[in-house]
Amino acid sequence: MEATGNYRLPMANFLHDSGFYVSVVNAMLVHGYGSNSLRRAKTDKKDAVKLANYGLDHWLALPRYIPEDEVRFMLKTTYRQYQQCAKVQTILSAGLKRSPPPKPVLSSSWAPPLVFRCFFRKKPVYYKNSGTC
Numbered sequence: 001m002e003a004t005g006n007y008r009l010p011m012a013n014f015l016h017d018s019g020f021y022v023s024v025v026n027a028m029l030v031h032g033y034g035s036n037s038l039r040r041a042k043t044d045k046k047d048a049v050k051l052a053n054y055g056l057d058h059w060l061a062l063p064r065y066i067p068e069d070e071v072r073f074m075l076k077t078t079y080r081q082y083q084q085c086a087k088v089q090t091i092l093s094a095g096l097k098r099s100p101p102p103k104p105v106l107s108s109s110w111a112p113p114l115v116f117r118c119f120f121r122k123k124p125v126y127y128k129n130s131g132t133c
Contacts (some may be wrong), residue, residue: 001023001024001025001026001051002021002024002025002026002027002030003025003026003027003050004027012024012026012065012067013067016065016066019066022064022065023055023062023063023065023087024062024065025051025054025055025062029054030050030051030054033050033053033054034050034053034054097123
């Protein structure tokens with residue numbers, strides 16, 4: 001199967017646990033394989049045939065898929081969330097320094113204050129608005 005982010009994990013783990021030989025291949029390797037045909041049709045059936053032919057031609061060189069340890073998977077996921085939080089923090093801090101956001105149109109005169117908290121830092125950073133944006 002092709003390595004398509006985390007979408008492949010449930011099926012790859014299920015097949016591995018069921019005793020099948022599973023190999024996860026970089027999509028760019030399969031994309032370059034067999035691209036000498038004149039037809040450029042891109043359908044799921046054509047992709048499946050192309051992937052199957054790639055597997056048959058490279059059977060002896062395909063590495064066996066081994067699922068990641070749960071601790072490693074959780075660490076990778078936590079790190080990705082940390083990176084995303086850092087991006088959001090940068091965007092928010094840059095946006096707050098430039099100019100205040102436009103005031104929304106509210107149906108009532110009072111709006112509850114919104115608090116944004118960024119986790120995964122030694123000292124949490126709070127972004128608070130007073131309710132008037």
